[in-house]
Amino acid sequence: MCGIVGIVGQQNVNQQLYDALTVLQHRGQDAAGIVTSDGSRLHLRKGNGLVRDVFQQQHMQRLNGTQGIGHVRYPTAGTSSSAQAQPMYVNSPYGIVLAHNGNLTNAEALQADLFREDLRHVNTDSDSEVLLNVFAHELQIQGAHSPQADNVFAAVEGVHRRCRGAYAAVAMIIGCGVVAFRDRFGIRPLVYGKREGERGVEYMVASESVALDILGFDLVRDVAPGEAVFISNDGELHTRICAQETMLAPCVFEYVYLARPDSVLDKVSVYKSRLRMGDHLAERIVERFPGNDHDIDVVIPIPDTGRTAALPLAHELNVKYREGFIKNRYIGRTFIMPGQSERRKSVRAKLNAVELEFKGKNVLLVDDSIVRGTTISQIIQLAREAGAKKVYVASAAPAIRYPNVYGIDMPTPNEFVAYNRTEEQVGQDIGADMLIYQRIDDLVVSAREGNPDIARFECSVFDGQYVTGDIDEAYLDRLSLHRSDKMKQRRDAELNADQTVIELHNHA
Numbered sequence: 001m002c003g004i005v006g007i008v009g010q011q012n013v014n015q016q017l018y019d020a021l022t023v024l025q026h027r028g029q030d031a032a033g034i035v036t037s038d039g040s041r042l043h044l045r046k047g048n049g050l051v052r053d054v055f056q057q058q059h060m061q062r063l064n065g066t067q068g069i070g071h072v073r074y075p076t077a078g079t080s081s082s083a084q085a086q087p088m089y090v091n092s093p094y095g096i097v098l099a100h101n102g103n104l105t106n107a108e109a110l111q112a113d114l115f116r117e118d119l120r121h122v123n124t125d126s127d128s129e130v131l132l133n134v135f136a137h138e139l140q141i142q143g144a145h146s147p148q149a150d151n152v153f154a155a156v157e158g159v160h161r162r163c164r165g166a167y168a169a170v171a172m173i174i175g176c177g178v179v180a181f182r183d184r185f186g187i188r189p190l191v192y193g194k195r196e197g198e199r200g201v202e203y204m205v206a207s208e209s210v211a212l213d214i215l216g217f218d219l220v221r222d223v224a225p226g227e228a229v230f231i232s233n234d235g236e237l238h239t240r241i242c243a244q245e246t247m248l249a250p251c252v253f254e255y256v257y258l259a260r261p262d263s264v265l266d267k268v269s270v271y272k273s274r275l276r277m278g279d280h281l282a283e284r285i286v287e288r289f290p291g292n293d294h295d296i297d298v299v300i301p302i303p304d305t306g307r308t309a310a311l312p313l314a315h316e317l318n319v320k321y322r323e324g325f326i327k328n329r330y331i332g333r334t335f336i337m338p339g340q341s342e343r344r345k346s347v348r349a350k351l352n353a354v355e356l357e358f359k360g361k362n363v364l365l366v367d368d369s370i371v372r373g374t375t376i377s378q379i380i381q382l383a384r385e386a387g388a389k390k391v392y393v394a395s396a397a398p399a400i401r402y403p404n405v406y407g408i409d410m411p412t413p414n415e416f417v418a419y420n421r422t423e424e425q426v427g428q429d430i431g432a433d434m435l436i437y438q439r440i441d442d443l444v445v446s447a448r449e450g451n452p453d454i455a456r457f458e459c460s461v462f463d464g465q466y467v468t469g470d471i472d473e474a475y476l477d478r479l480s481l482h483r484s485d486k487m488k489q490r491r492d493a494e495l496n497a498d499q500t501v502i503e504l505h506n507h508a
Helices: 014-023 057-062 107-116 127-142 149-162 209-214 253-258 270-288 307-317 340-350 374-385 423-430 440-448 473-483 485-507
Strands: 003-008 031-037 042-048 067-073 088-090 096-104 165-173 177-182 191-197 200-206 218-222 227-232 237-241 298-301 325-327 351-353 362-367 390-395 434-437
Touching: 003 014, 003 096, 003 165, 003 177, 014 031, 014 057, 014 067, 014 200, 014 209, 042 057, 067 096, 067 165, 067 177, 088 127, 096 107, 096 127, 107 127, 127 149, 127 165, 149 177, 149 227, 149 237, 177 200, 191 209, 200 209, 209 218, 253 270, 253 440, 270 307, 270 362, 270 390, 270 434, 270 440, 298 307, 307 362, 340 351, 340 374, 351 374, 362 374, 374 390, 374 423, 423 434
Parallel strands: 298 362, 362 390, 390 434
Antiparallel strands: 003 067, 003 200, 031 042, 031 067, 088 096, 096 165, 165 177, 177 227, 191 200, 191 218, 227 237, 325 351
């Protein structure tokens, strides 16, 4: 879950890249980076933090060039090292920078092949650096002094032959142009658009359509599974399907939680899909209260992504909809924070209850999804402290019981609150008077209604079925070891210790 953007324009693109990244900030709050090219040289700025913190006026002034790419990072590996901030760079061939959203499931094997056979060195644990070097090697094989579209597409074909997993990527080849490509299942989103500027046509690629909207680009379409879109330095657009046996199977969690509601991904409005999730969730609640004979006094969404589903749900139940929680906008997404104690503190700082909406009432809280259960249990406690008589909870997503291997840093299975538990047991564990989950079939229908051409959705966090077909228990065991809270805290401690040593050395 990262955000990527690339622009080939007719004037300096630094401010446009910055603006696009601020709109995509929800996709990554750990690090940000922009690299531009003025034709012969690269200008790079990246670092840990939010977009507004990484880029100051002096940095922006140095980011000259009419084309560039940008990235906001959310660490799927759980480490916050600035060395893994993107875009990443290799100087051979030509000079290439790349930004990536997703996760390569065969990254370890690829890294070994790069060292032994391709004679390339990878300096971090980032699979994005692996992807960059695979692409660079495949482009070098083409041997062209000045690569054309055919050479670039041939290199992307090589990437698809070698790489497994999820990847939506944008790369800039110095003196050549910008190429964007998507894995053969289209798991992570990628769109492109065009704009008629005063000096000519300009093109843009991004993770979500909303980034195009705010810059005045017209959405052309989604990048298809296995497709590459290449914009040359002279502004010519070329597209080609570069993978065999493609199938559109986007990640359904994009529609549940990850994407902004004003985005359109694979021809599906995220906003409308969440409205439909609320409609289906209302049907489940009616089933629990035959004849719609419920005792719910008010429906209250958990900001922000639970809001859209809560509106039609309240309407269907003929119950008042109220905003019962006020959110602090300066706290990050809690499910990606390492350590239960840190998440608990964050929830308390993030939300405050409006007492008059809870006191003496039976409330139905609507959340987009429940991962660890830490956040929702704290919110339930806030509701009770505000005077709620009963607290019901409805989740717009089904129970999450399996890890995501395609770019979302969800915890190990035994850290999921729903792991080996029934709906009733989870409700008891989080302290709710009743818990109602969305059915997976209803979730799929909610998203697919916008585009019946979608073959299937990547729903592995709910059903354990991994669309790429290369995930086994051994892989999941290694992933669980790497992603556990204990391991993340250990890596962060080691990173902080290394940073302290560097600072002491600099002072000495």
